[in-house]
Amino acid sequence: MRKLILKHHSQHSPKDYVPDGPFPKNSTRYLFEPLENTIRDQLIPALIGRKVCDAERQLLALPLRHGGLGLTNPQTNAKQNTITPC
Numbered sequence: 001m002r003k004l005i006l007k008h009h010s011q012h013s014p015k016d017y018v019p020d021g022p023f024p025k026n027s028t029r030y031l032f033e034p035l036e037n038t039i040r041d042q043l044i045p046a047l048i049g050r051k052v053c054d055a056e057r058q059l060l061a062l063p064l065r066h067g068g069l070g071l072t073n074p075q076t077n078a079k080q081n082t083i084t085p086c
Helices: 027-049 054-060
Strands: none
Touching: 027 054
16 A cells, blocks of 8 residues: 655745736635645545546545545635635
8 A cells, every 4th residue: 555645845935836927816726726736646646546637636526425525626615715804
């Protein structure tokens, strides 16, 4: 059985993930890209034994009751994942 090791790469700063072009005000979607890449490239292959295409990734994001694994894409939920000041 292979071990899945998720490492934090401290040599990268948040500036490394800021898109070059304009993005919507208060958008945090780009901040979740490294997390989605880790889920897609490491976690899912460790669970099912192979890489997945975009359509399969969308299916795996569905809840269990709808045939998925509930592995939501953090980029699609970026607005819900944002902490807003009171």
